[in-house]
Amino acid sequence: MPVRCQQSPVLAGSATMATLGALMLYLTKPFSYGKHMEIPAPGGTSCLPARTAWFLQELPAFVVSAGILAWQPRSLFGPPGTLLLGLFCAHYFH
Numbered sequence: 001m002p003v004r005c006q007q008s009p010v011l012a013g014s015a016t017m018a019t020l021g022a023l024m025l026y027l028t029k030p031f032s033y034g035k036h037m038e039i040p041a042p043g044g045t046s047c048l049p050a051r052t053a054w055f056l057q058e059l060p061a062f063v064v065s066a067g068i069l070a071w072q073p074r075s076l077f078g079p080p081g082t083l084l085l086g087l088f089c090a091h092y093f094h
Contacts, residue, residue, distance in 0.1 A: 062092035 048056070069085050 058092060062089060065089050065092065 066089050069089055
């Protein structure tokens, strides 16, 4: 059974997302980060160290890939897919 795209809901969802994005850009103050960040006042929000923030940002890519590699049956990917996913995990682990 072929899957058909319902064009009206897709267009309505896209228009809603574009409108919400434009409103966010127009109404909110941009976040400062990195060298553009003002020194926070005492008691203000604290920032994570750069290495910790980078680790947390990249962690889901490694965990999901390693989970797929470990728990999926080998017949799902075959040797080329398993090798490529293994190299991807090794890249993130390194």
